[in-house]
Amino acid sequence: MVLFQKPFSSGKTITKHQWIKIFKHAVAGCIISLLWFFGLTLCGPLRTLLLFEHSDIVVISLLSVLFTSSGGGPAKTRGAAFFIIAVICLLLFDNDDLMAKMAEHPEGHHDSALTHMLYTAIAFLGVADHKSKVESWFSLIMPFATVIFFVMILDFYVDSICSVKMEVSKCARYGSFPIFISALLFGNFWTHPITDQLRAMNKAAHQESTEHVLSGGVVVSAIFFILSANILSSPSKRGQKGTLIGYSPEGTPLYNFMGDAFQHSSQSIPRFIKESLKQILEESDSRQIFYFLCLNLLFTFVELFYGVLTNSLGLISDGFHMLFDCSALVMGLFAALMSRWKATRIFSYGYGRIEILSGFINGLFLIVIAFFVFMESVARLIDPPELDTHMLTPVSVGGLIVNLIGICAFSHAHSHAHGASQGSCHSSDHSHSHHMHGHSDHGHGHSHGSAGGGMNANMRGVFLHVLADTLGSIGVIVSTILIEQFGWFIADPLCSLFIAILIFLSVVPLIKDACQVLLLRLPPEYEKELHIALEKIQKIEGLISYRDPHFWRHSASIVAGTIHIQVTSDVLEQRIVQQVTGILKDAGVNNLTIQVEKEAYFQHMSGLSTGFHDVLAMTKQMESMKYCKDGTYIM
């Protein structure tokens, strides 16, 4: 290799100053190499590689994060945290020494639970641990030589290509991937039985080194090392995510940096969690949902844990079902959180409409649930299965209690927030009692609910979800009682059929309302007032007519409207705007755009649409007009 590259004959001559530098570098390199060998003898190639093969940039940024307070933002801190976790993983969870012990007595006693866990992990990885035997030198040297040869040459060339072609930080970033992954692969290969066989072909003596086998801890730490190297070596400047908006007169491109790109570039996870928690707890809606979600999750995990402990499948599947339900709550929580975000370029009216969309999705969710319950109960109606009921009652009673708490909380919030939505709560109580007594004219109660029509579709959706869960628990209790008392196994599917229909009917008004808002309907509760307002507008002095009156509810707090108004030429536009705005504001529209048109507008428009050359002429004329407005030109 040395002959091939001719390092001494080619290249520039080296000055004395550079010789000193080279010497210093050589000393440092020697120390590092010594450390390498030390590491190699102590803990094998894989771990040494993991610990030492970091490029300078990674190390420098790591040190800067650790020892100077201003490392470079939360992303770097995260990277350093990953690095430290990786080292700890390697130190604590790796079983390099323990392996040797275990090799001596494979089924011997284990010191701690940790060792036990690691042992099972190793067994899971399928790494065989045979006893090592004394072997001759020659058989060891052969594979070692080949491996070293390949690794060294490969490493040298790949490294040189990388450093030539790419910049340093990129090199550090992507270099860590192949190094660690290949190290892992080699490590696996080295300890794998196949290597054994290869060596056995070489020489008959069966030997295996159990010293430095792969373990779960090493894999985890390698993954963490890769992550940290990736984060630490990523360039610290913000991503240049802008949109090209045009070219300046000099020809240089102009970029528009979006606010969103800045916001989401890097944000510390703990800080994000803290801030969103604070936001959640600020407002009553999201606070209610959050507390209930916590309660629900707690119940779910208790159920799951107990189910695992007692090995009861029913409990575990019920726990999964609860998790499934929690997803709706999580969505409601997110919607309640997002709806308070500030308006951006893209969301020009603000995020309030998300609540309506979330309510709609929640409604669809409930419909899906109702559909599945319906299908299941129809299938069971045809073929009612035997089921043991002794486990059902405590679980369903627990669920019922949790959900009843939720209903109380949400209905409380409901009536506080909007007096109008009182009806929907009443209707739910209605349907409850009806359900309990087995009556079937629940439709009456629901028509009340839709009339009440609360503004906040999100909360309504969550409330209905909790209600559906409650109905489910009640159904389970009722059917359990019926089965235990009378042995009617058909009661279970009948109950669930009934519940499915109830859920469906209770969701319909929510979906209908949300659809109307999403389709930009004239808000029904303002219909009359707006009609009167338009009549009033008609009577304004100087007004000829109006066209394209659009009024729609954007979100719970915003009712938007646009209208075009034609006036006679002799009135002041701004006065008309003021009057119309006053009238429509009284009618409840709070985001208003009024276009006042006179005859001149239509003349201009008809002229403007004749063609491009006329536009040019017009522009010239506009200039001349500007000129005349300055007062120098008088017609």
Place this chain on the structure above:
Amino acid sequence: GTIHLFRKPQRSFFGKLLREFRLVAADRRSWKILLFGVINLICTGFLLMWCSSTNSIALTAYTYLTIFDLFSLMTCLISYWVTMRKPSPVYSFGFERLEVLAVFASTVLAQLGALFILKESAERFLEQPEIHTGRLLVGTFVALSFNLFTMLSIRNKPFFYVSSANGYSFCLFFLSLCGIIPGLSSIFLPRMNPFVLIDLAGAFALCITYMLIEINNYFAVDTASAIAIALMTFGTMYPMSVYSGKVLLQTTPPHVIGQLDKLIREVSTLDGVLEVRNEHFWTLGFGSLAGSVHVRIRRDANEQMVLAHVTNRLYTLVSTLTVQIFKDDWIRPALLSGPVAANVLNFSDHHVIPMPLLKGADDLNPVTSTPAKPSSPPPEFSFNTPGKNVNPVILLNTQTRPYGFGLNHGHTPYSNILNQGLGVPGIGATQGLRTGFTNIPSRYGTNNRIGQPRP
């Protein structure tokens, strides 16, 4: 009594539905969709039966794709219906959004179904039930052939639009990532229908399931392929539901923001315009943009002129537009009520008002932006053409008649020209013409900065 009250709105609702249905059914194209819908229902029924008989959750997941097909057929019908319906006074924007809502609802339903499958399969991992392979393969091929037949024979406009607007398909990415067939991405990259892809992939997964169960009795593979199908469903549907959801949320579509910014900058460099604010632009249905904007102008600027120019600029992109012209302190000079001040204020008005009276003198009047050319066709509607002296009477009668309609019509050639050929040179030309603006770059800069932190 109560039953009657309860039933009455229901019947009217169904009656309405029937009427709309007849409206749609009058179209020949919808017959095909209806036929497919009926076949789909039968098919789905059989598949659901087979699902319960085989006890295979992977087949159930695949059946949900068939149900999704039913939804997409319904969406197609709705989009036909939407084209026929005119805006009603209550739904003043028309029913275009119903199409978007249908796409959103069906994709969300498909995802919820996939979520349900995930939950079920999580339960099945704990206790794997036995799968009967009897009808598994039959069901797979029935569903696959039907799905492919539907997808390829019916041109589903809304879904096609959404999937092409999204630009990438998760399935494609997934497949090329796995490198199952290396050349696949190059063959299918020109926008393959993601639904066809997901159908094929699902059928493939089911075939593998069948083979493994037949050969090894390895039942867990059923659950695994169910999870795979559910994840693929998520990957395909999620971008679409996000896209249509953003339309429903009245957001400005990101791909027009650049154009809009350019137009707004142009508007803000118009003579007399001080500021553009409260701009709300959002998509009405798939494609058509609606918007409203407030423009603050100088006190002495001509409102109607600015309005016309702003509208003209923005009409190229925004079809349903409302512009509110806004003046600071407009009342102050009027309160002074001096003859000079009044003159200044009404300067432009004085010139505009007599215009209709001047017969054919439009081209002589330099204040008008538009010298009416004798060669150009007369505008379809304008105030002074139909009869100059009977203006008010006509206007009162035409209250319901949409002015904008005629204007739009006469307007299109111009907008087309500006859109196609003159995008860049147009700006250059206007900039070059405005010799008054000697400091164009700095103006650009300030506008940019003003425009950026839009709350």
